[in-house]
Amino acid sequence: MKSWIHKNIQFPPSSGISTHYQSRNINEGSLRRTTSDNRTKRNSKPLVEPSSTSAFSKLRIRSTYAHIFSNAISRFLLPVYISTRIDTSDRFTVCGRVRPFSEKETLQNDLYDCVTTTDNTVTVHIGNLHLNKLEMKHMTFHLDKIFGKDASNEDVYNVVRKVIVQSLPQENIPPVDSTVFLYGKTGTGKSRTVSGITQQFAQDVFHIIQKSRYQIRIGISAVEIVAGTKGFIVSKDNICDLFNNGSLVYFREDANGTVHLRGAKEYLCENSAQMNTYIQKAKAIRRTQATTRNSESSRSHLIYFIFIRNAADHFEDGQILSKITFVDLAGNEGQQDSLFYKGGSDQIKDSTSINRSLASLQDCIRSSADGTKVIPFRGTVLTRLLKNCFFSKESKTIFIGTISALPMDAEQSILTLKYVGLIKWTIQDFIIEQIDKLNAIL
């Protein structure tokens, strides 16, 4: 459980808030973007198309008053918190990652950076118009680890490694299953992060097992879960084998309740280059579609299963000792995103199915974390396939919520951070909200 302590430092008088906070140096890059000396270099075309938003919409307000909101962020004072180190013995580890602005976004003169991070807090600054007055809401989330805009895939892998290494046989410690989930809005960097960590893993795992005294072999399978549709109706999702041209795969539960994929190809990986080739192969076949937000938006959940098997003459006869699962979830999409759809009704059906399975996944993980006896895993194909991760008390799971620093995505970023945080804590344990009234400035 987390607790928060506050230092006796007050908000500036103009903010109208008097409470205990500590001053924090915020990312200067965000301010530089909106200073007038830089403006001439930028493209004045707004990222949000005018037709997509009414004159008083949040997006328009944020772009019109970007300089005011940006100033309010520069005065933001971060609450002081007890810093916790990641405890990988925890069953769940919850992290956040912020995608930096793309080159195109950096050129927009009406954008400001609405996210501030520290090692384990992330604050989303939401500018709004309330009763004809501007106000800035600062929502601070305290998670196990935050990867800021400058964090590399290596930085992410170094934390993920602490969790997944527990799936490799070590002296006197039986290996446990581990799962890495990437969750976030479309275009926030899930696929990029999964690519990075799986590549690092491929380099790393063979070094680790070389040093181990155990004789093990590593197998890989890759499937994607795509929305099933019958005409206008969204039906049960399908599992497709990415190593077999997307052919359908079925899963069965054995007498112990363990889930097995019937028909999914598993390849033996003898070195990192081989494993990387399989990872790239799966990635290339995965279903993607161009949207206005992401030219290669994933339209399915991609899952890599890495099987750690006892060495045997026939590879697939080797007993499975443990399993590492990397799950690149399809992008969570809000109502606002439908404005950017290029694919018409099919995209809406995909999105319905994706959002349904993501909601079901959160229900299952929360029930599992709470120790609830009934875990509603039968709701969707995704949760049925990942069933073991909710039931096995020894298994380790790391959740990484990805967000963007765009003001137009602020609400969705909050939803993402709440989604991942609620897996482990109650709202009061990881969120602090402050409101800064900006009427004095106007």
Ligand SMILES: Nc1ncnc2c1ncn2[C@@H]1O[C@H](COP(=O)(O)OP(=O)(O)OP(=O)(O)O)[C@@H](O)[C@H]1O
């Ligand atoms: N940390 C980062 N640094 C630089 N660029 C990034 C970072 N994260 C993401 N990007 C860029 O943002 C774009 C979208 O990333 P990506 O495809 O990984 O998003 P996604 O969340 O998987 O999207 P979707 O859910 O639509 O598939 C890509 O061009 C990617 O290179």
